[in-house]
Amino acid sequence: MSTRAALRLAMPLLVSALACSTNSPIGPGTVVSVRITPATLVLDAGQTTTVRAFPLDADSALVVGKTIRWSTSDSAVVTVDDTGFVRSIGLGNATIAATTQDGITGNLATVVSLPSIAFSDSTIDFGSFATGPNPAAQVVAVTSERGSPLAGISVGAINYQSGAGWLSAVLDSGTAPATLTLQATTGALTAGMYTATVPLASAAAGNSPLSLTVTFTVNPAGPAIGLAPSAYAVNVSLGAADPAPQVINVTNAGGSTLDQLTVGTIAYGAGASGWVSGAGLSGTTAPATVTVQVHPGALAAGTYTATIPISSVAATNTPQSISVTLNVLAVSFATDVQPIFSANCLGCHFVGGQVPNLTAGSSYAAIVGVISGSVSCTGNTYVVAGNAATSLVYAKVIASAPPCGGHMPPGGQLSSGNLQTIADWINAGAPNN
DSSP, rough: HHHHHHHHHHOOOHHHTTTTTSSOTSOOOOOEEEEEEEEEEEETTTTTEEEEEEOTTTSSSSOOOOOOEEEETTTEEEEEEEOOEEOOSSSSEEEEEEEEEEOOOEEEEEEOOOOOOOESSSSSEEEEEETTTTOOOOOEEEEESSSOOOOOOEOOOEEESSSSSEEEEEEEEESSSSSEEEEEEEEESSSSSEEEEEEEOOOTOOTSSSEEEEEEESSSSOOHHHEEEEEEEEEEEEEEEEEEEEEEEEEEEESSSOOOOEEEOOOTTTTOOEEEEEEEEEEESSSEEEEEEEEEEEOSEEEEEEEEEEEETTOOOOOEEEEEEEEEEEIIIIIIIIOOOHHHTTSSSSSSSSSOSSSTTTHHHHHHBBBBBBBTTTTTEEEEETOOOGGHHHHHHHOOOOOSSSOTTOOOOHHHHHHHHHHHHHHTTTTOO
16 A cells, blocks of 8 residues: 555545645545546437546545546537537547547546436336226326437337237326326236236337236136116105105125225215115125115205215225115195186086096095096096106196097186196195195
8 A cells, every 4th residue: 555545545635635736745646537427428419528537546535636638539529628618519429539638538428419218117017806997097107218308209019029009108298297197907808917018109209118927817707786776766845745765775796805894974966865774684694785775854855865875895896886866856735736627617627527536625535545446448547646657637737639539628628737747746646736
């Protein structure tokens, strides 16, 4: 070891203070090499950067006060000025040299190439269950490797090593930086591992095309919540009694066992809340049922909605929801239907006249659920609550040729509005309101 090196080991603080001195008796000695940073240089065409040179003595100590002269072996590839500022000119290889006044030279190998496409991730992994939902989409950042402009990027045809058609790739821009959105689709894929590569290409890139590897692991089918029906609607008229409850079947639409079923908090749409009750499960393991009861109560005429979430931590598609629609119809027997009878039917259907008696106060009891006793229409029910299509009263007024007897009223056709009112009242359950 030289005397200078030994002294440095013994006196680190002194050496630190004098290492850059040109006149210290133990300071740096003669320049024996020139180190350039960075050690190698790769530039895109048109890129610029700055490099630095460090004259060193035999102990790798910096020798200060030395003049550096920069040069390039090929100015058609790169140029360099006296400050170390480098500009790439054309594609190819060149050597940048830094030479001290002592004639000692350091060399920097330089490559100028086309820009390169780069991905934030080289491999993307998806996972799901057979017959289960699609996994969430994933986004990959697409950049130019060294930051220079890179345009004309496009997605090529996906190359599937296993399976087919289960992957989509959408690029939001043809110029880097951009994002590539990948979506795997479970579809009818069976359990297994699927692989595909997604190529990105650009005529301006030196590494085009560059491919991204995507794997999709499909696990054996897990349990899934099935609901039948998953949506239903109830029509009632103002002031009507509660309609019959609706039974929803909860089944396992997947594999294994669907257990740990629960009913979540009912979510109501605008207008009113609290009009659904009885949404309880018959059991926590499928198959099970949910019985739903709606209570129109004093709700105003309008449409009301609610959703009932059914969940299970074991299900691959949790939660699923039952959608309930309640239509409260603004049809009253006393104020809407009876006036139609009074204006159009009392010429024949009065007390002591033809049956049924349609006078106010008697008509409801005479027609709702009552079977006709007339010779021509015997066996037909005047009003079948909830079903206008099978109600004799409605058939008589709507059809020019009713299923029995003659059209009513004999003098002509009721208006379309009156016909709709009668139909709405019957289909709402024919309430006595």
